Amino acid sequence: MKNAPLFKSFFDSEKAGGLVLLFCTAASLLLANSSISGAYLSMWHTPIGSQSVEYWINDGLMAIFFLLIGLELEREVYIGELSKIKDAILPLSGALGGMLIPALLYFAFNFGTATQHGIGIPMATDIAFAIGILSLLGNKVPLSLKIFLTALAVIDDLGAILLIAVFYTKTIYFTNLLISLSIFGFLLLMNRLKVTNFFVYLVGGVLMWYFMLNSGIHATITGVLLAFAIPFGDGSPGTISYQIQHWLHKPVAFIILPLFALSNTAIVIGKDLLHTITENYSLGILFGLVLGKPIGILTFCYLAVQLKLTKLPKNLSWKKIAGVGMLGGIGFTMSIFVTLLAFEDNEIINNSKFMILIASLISGIIGFIWLSNVLKKKNNVALE
Template identity: 65%
Template sequence: MRVSKLFTEFFESEKASGIVLIICTLVSLFLANSVLQENYGHLWHYQIGHHSVEHWINDGLMTIFFLLIGLELEREVYIGELSKLRNALLPIIAALGGMLVPAGIYMIFNHGTPTQSGAGIPMATDIAFALGVLSLLGSKVPTSLKVFLTALAVIDDLGAILVIALFYTDNLSLLNLGIALAIMGVLFVFNRMKVNSWIPYIVGGIGMWYFMLNSGIHATISGVLLAFVIPFGDGSEKTISYKLQHLLHKPVAFFILPVFALANTAIVIGDDWMEGLKHENSIGIFLGLVAGKPLGILLFCFLAAALGLCQLPKGLKWKHIFATGFMAGIGFTMSIFITLLAFKSQPEDITISKIAIMISSLVAGIIGYVFLNRSLKNTEIIEEEL
């Protein structure tokens, strides 16, 4: 299978970022529950320009993360795994199953309760963590499996972005939204005119972010929209899209996501934290990520293959797809991100959800690693015997 240089770079940076994220999470939890608890908490709530440091991270820095996701999705659509419909259908259908089934399981436990707005929490997949766990299996992981998981996770993130735009928008300002979209329209014209300077797109992107921030729609959406008006050209190393994606990989993987993890896992764990795990919200998150993700992905893929819509990539078996479903159950970054939007005025539910997300992601990652490691070993044995 031909794998592009940029995909390899993306995979390498994301898997390394997963390890950094684990370290940052452990450090943050330690500091939040140490003698430095008060000072550490104040650090993230320190006000800069009428907003807290945490707010600037979640609404500002994370926009750059979504810009990178948009650029990666654009590349996949034009020349990558998603460029041919038959190849794209499997990860698209897998992502769809991996979103709908977990959300459905969550709603079974939370429909009609104050926490039903959290249905989007178990729908998300953390690319960095998922690829980080996959990388622990080393060279025996088929390239087709790496590509499948990456494409699935990118589409999953697109789904999460749509969920954020459609269901977690308050007090919509049509004027500000209209200005943001008008700026996007101007940038699109620049794209069609083959304007290949970075300056108008960066300046326009900042303007889009500002007006999107004040529109009521989450500002990070502007990152994805900006990605699709940046000239892609032929996708070569000389294009703005390629250069920007290459430039953003390491800052996002080793600064933005780690800082997000530090700021959003500063959880003070009380003596009664285990009681929170009995809450319908926690149960919905746990079962959604640990059970809903693998079941949804496997079921939707199996039905699509049975109907002749697509087929498994060469070298992959259904047990690999099922095991990969557990990897997709590592929600972490995106799940926490949606939690902050779902429970803005419910701090207790945010804390409970974060703990449930971390436990669920840990369990899903361990199961996925063990299951996939065993299935790949068995595959190697069969190949050796043949």
């Protein structure tokens, strides 16, 4: 595997980042429901310029997270698990099933209601949390399983990004969009001319983000576009793409995503929990993530192998893929992100976030227990 050192760096940062996210989420929930709840909630709505702290985290800092996702996707396409069509089909199939089936389950609960627009909420997998849970299993986890989960989650995030760009854009200001895309075109030209000066892409990226922010299309899309404008070269440690991706791992894992978690999980838990859990959108999120994800991922992977479009890697089994499917039900970052775009009612947003946390917790627990048993049995057989 050509990019093994960078993959290990990515996996390790996401692994530790997942545990940090877990701590931040728990802390934020406790503070939001404590005696200092009012002060804690208002802190995230403190204005900086014309917008709140929470806004700048979601629309500004998260663009850097999307840049990292884009760089990882680019690397996978050029020299990673997605570079060979035959190898890419398995995680592609899993990701497709992991998006379609949860979306259908959500739609089934919310068809014809005011909340059917939230169909994209259960479609995404949180890389940091999923890898964080997988890492708790230690050295028992084969490398092929780590790679499969990472590739699946990266493709999943790309699907969520496309969803945001196409379905969650209300009004488009074409002049600003055209300027932003023109800057993107200029950066692609610099790429073709083999310009590797970091500041050219930094300045271009900031300008592209500014005009995209004012175009009506969510500004975080800029991160992914910028990733594909940055020269990849041969993917070696000396390339600008490698260096940026390597440098971004820790700031994203330990600053940006924790800030996102803290600001977006400041959820006041209402007294009428039964009412919250039985809302149509709540059931759609719960069943979409907890059931839809593993069913979709396992079924579509199985069909791809049966149709001989791809084959199961040597160290993978259907039980392991089922376990990955369960971890795929950890939506968190992208699910919350889509929630903020799908709904305007604060109560629905708050309740949806709460259900995402519940569904992600259930998925993480059953995925961990399932894989722990599967990998334990395999190791016992190997010892015998």
